[in-house]
Amino acid sequence: MTNYEIFTDSSCDLPKEIIEKFDLKVMQLEVIIDDKPPVLNRDIDIKDFYDQLRNGANAKTSAVTLGHFEENMKAALEAGKDILYLGFSSGLSATYNNGVMVIEDLMKEYPDRKILYTDTLCASMGQGLVVYHAAKLREEGKSIEEVLEAVETIKQRVHHQVTVNDLFFLKRGGRISAATAVAGTVLQFKPIIIVDEAGKLSNIGKVRGRKASISELFRRLKVTQKFDELGYVFISHSDCLDDVNILVNMIKADYPDTEVVISDIGPVIGAHTGPGAIALCHLGKTTKGVLE
Numbered sequence: 001m002t003n004y005e006i007f008t009d010s011s012c013d014l015p016k017e018i019i020e021k022f023d024l025k026v027m028q029l030e031v032i033i034d035d036k037p038p039v040l041n042r043d044i045d046i047k048d049f050y051d052q053l054r055n056g057a058n059a060k061t062s063a064v065t066l067g068h069f070e071e072n073m074k075a076a077l078e079a080g081k082d083i084l085y086l087g088f089s090s091g092l093s094a095t096y097n098n099g100v101m102v103i104e105d106l107m108k109e110y111p112d113r114k115i116l117y118t119d120t121l122c123a124s125m126g127q128g129l130v131v132y133h134a135a136k137l138r139e140e141g142k143s144i145e146e147v148l149e150a151v152e153t154i155k156q157r158v159h160h161q162v163t164v165n166d167l168f169f170l171k172r173g174g175r176i177s178a179a180t181a182v183a184g185t186v187l188q189f190k191p192i193i194i195v196d197e198a199g200k201l202s203n204i205g206k207v208r209g210r211k212a213s214i215s216e217l218f219r220r221l222k223v224t225q226k227f228d229e230l231g232y233v234f235i236s237h238s239d240c241l242d243d244v245n246i247l248v249n250m251i252k253a254d255y256p257d258t259e260v261v262i263s264d265i266g267p268v269i270g271a272h273t274g275p276g277a278i279a280l281c282h283l284g285k286t287t288k289g290v291l292e
Contacts, residue, residue: 165276
């Protein structure tokens, strides 16, 4: 019943111990720093990466290649396994579409194997939460079809509450103007960003000061959380663990039984957020981005 592999991609930002525990197949996006040769996401030291960004390095990213998908998926199929692919939001990367192109060819080549897939419409640890939930269901003995159905049921309710500390990385990515970045930095405005229903980033407001931005993430969690259905919160961050611990203490004070999983924002997403970003991800009672 559970003779299938769960594939995802490195933008899920899951900790190594979870990837290894559930034997997840994580396809690697690539990162290019200052026009040097591309490096796979997994081969980058995350602390060094953010230090380089602080020192002015320019990082660009590229989607998982067709060849990387084909090599790894074909190996699973040749081993007699079916495949469930849970992909990085197509609203943020070409990765999912690359995966689907390969899958459609493999379905013709291996007509007796099941290859199921879905666009999670999530990113970072929001995507990670979806993959983690799928892995736990597989561990419980759920079939590939049952797991896909469960993912489809929750993926539009995975909330991503995000704030960044350095507005100039948003300016570099074209999300705000240079004038807004300068003014916002002077006035200490911090944006509040979500991943919306289309799987795209959406700037929904701003608060003044870092502490206020962390409190706003927690406020939005309190309004939307559905811990009686999925009792865990995933937090990813770009080299700002002290600030994350402030947020964790808030969560634990009000929800002491809630599991909190913390991980780094990997280079693929960190290249666009810069150091100091925090993403708080959880299952909500409403469609993601909708408070009530």
